[in-house]
Amino acid sequence: MSIPKKIKQKTRHFIDSKHMLSSITIASFLESTIVPIPLEAVLVPLMQARREKLWAIALMATLGCIVGALFGYALGYYLFDVVGDWVINTFSSPEQFENVRQQMQDQGFWFVMTLGIIPIPFQIAMLAAGATKYSLLLFLIASAIARSIRYFGLAIVVYYAGNQAERIISQHKTKVMIILTILVLVAWAASMFF
Numbered sequence: 242m243s244i245p246k247k248i249k250q251k252t253r254h255f256i257d258s259k260h261m262l263s264s265i266t267i268a269s270f271l272e273s274t275i276v277p278i279p280l281e282a283v284l285v286p287l288m289q290a291r292r293e294k295l296w297a298i299a300l301m302a303t304l305g306c307i308v309g310a311l312f313g314y315a316l317g318y319y320l321f322d323v324v325g326d327w328v329i330n331t332f333s334s335p336e337q338f339e340n341v342r343q344q345m346q347d348q349g350f351w352f353v354m355t356l357g358i359i360p361i362p363f364q365i366a367m368l369a370a371g372a373t374k375y376s377l378l379l380f381l382i383a384s385a386i387a388r389s390i391r392y393f394g395l396a397i398v399v400y401y402a403g404n405q406a407e408r409i410i411s412q413h414k415t416k417v418m419i420i421l422t423i424l425v426l427v428a429w430a431a432s433m434f435f
Contacts, residue, residue: 273305284395289404302388310388351425359425363384
């Protein structure tokens with residue numbers, strides 16, 4: 242059997258598998274923690290193939306990411322306690338770290354929201370939030386909102402565009418990311434005045 246046929250067969254087996262939703266949760270966890278490869282490449286075709294599970298796929302991807310975010314936060318929180326003094330003294334100063342910590346406390350919600358939506362590795366937000374001991378509750382809320390926008394946004398496109406969704410997403414992805422980033426940054430700026 243040729244390699245493309247094997248890949249097609251494995252993909253079909255995955256799509257029809259009873260473990261598909263738990264696999265998406267695990268993949269989302271891995272994507273948010275150690276594998277900085279966007280999950281969209283798998284989610285959109287999967288959502289198109291399993292439209293009856295469209296919202297469940299988006300939900301499981303979001304939940305996997307939130308669990309991954311919690312794991313990343315814990316890494317930043319606990320590992321920074323172990324090596325934090327060395328990191329601060331080697332790469333900056335206690336004053337600079339205090340400035341970063343204060344900015345995280347003041348604007349951390351929007352920082353996490355922005356990195357949760359735009360295609361920059363989310364690991365940065367998780368580790369920064371944990372290292373600065375940013376409010377875990379606010380971190381989880383920001384993560385849930387950002388990733389819900391991302392994954393349920395894909396589900397909405399698939400719901401309305403059907404088999405054209407993958408083409409539409411690839412065609413307009415950059416524009417949508419720019420618009421979403423601008424909207425989040427405007428909301429961030431507006432929150433500083435109120």
